[in-house]
Amino acid sequence: MSVVAEVAGTLTRLRAEVSALHAHLPAYGLVVWTAGNVSARVPGHDLMVIKPSGVHYAELTPENMVVCDLDGRVVEGEHAPSSDTEAQAYVYRKMPEVGGVVHTHSPYAVAWAARAEPIPCVTTMCADEFGGPIPVGPFAMIGDDSIGRGIVETLRGSRSPAVLMQNHGVFSIGPTAESAVKAAVMCEDVARTVHLAQQLGRPVPIEQASVDRLFDRYQNVYGQR
Ligand SMILES: O=C(CO)[C@@H](O)[C@H](O)COP(=O)(O)O
Secondary structure (H helix, E strand, O other), X not given: OOHHHHOHHHHHHHHHHHHHHOOHHHHOOOOOOOOOEEEEXXXXXOEEEEXXXXXXXHHOOOOOOEEEEOOOOEEEOOOOEOOXXXXXXXXXXXXXXXXXXXXXXXXXXXXXXXXXXXXXXXXXXXXXXXXXXXXXXXXXXXXOOHHHHHHHHHHOOOOOOEEEEOOXXXXXXXOOHHHHHHHHHHHHHXXXXXXXXXHHOOXXXXXXXXXXXXXHHHHHOOOOO
């Protein structure tokens, strides 16, 4: 039995999940046209499910999602996979704890990325979700694993689940694809509010001990357990 046949049930679920999660990207104003993408790891297998490249959000379906191996090769699907497939495959190879990766071009976050400036931790939301500033990764060319290398070198050992890739956009990670989408949504909100705060004066940093407590509470206590 082929690996794809072995995980047919999981792939059916992940195709539906990854396809549906894409709806959040335009809904939250994180992308325009066909920019951006979501992927999910296939647990226990060297496989991922990712968006087809250059297909409009309204046309994304479970059936046109593409299954690739973690070298970025298509193993199931009729479409060419996202331009970021090799980058995201690299992340899955190097960070086994990651179950989902998201890429957006959300406008306030890209404005910070265009200046290669990390977003300082001056709001509780930033402390909650990112555990500190949102970092900047290196400029990297699109299409191979260069972006993936930048993501891994920036986020490995960081509490932040999002990186602003210089001159490009947001890449976020999480234990699931949904959590990576959440990080992308939060990243844009933090980028916008900190930008607004800077227009009014100098934002006040949150002291490290409070950042640590906020992060711990949000990660371990907040919500339904
Ligand atoms: O910026 C990039 C490439 O990193 C992408 O967001 C493209 O804009 C859309 O790529 P596809 O996922 O449609 O190939």
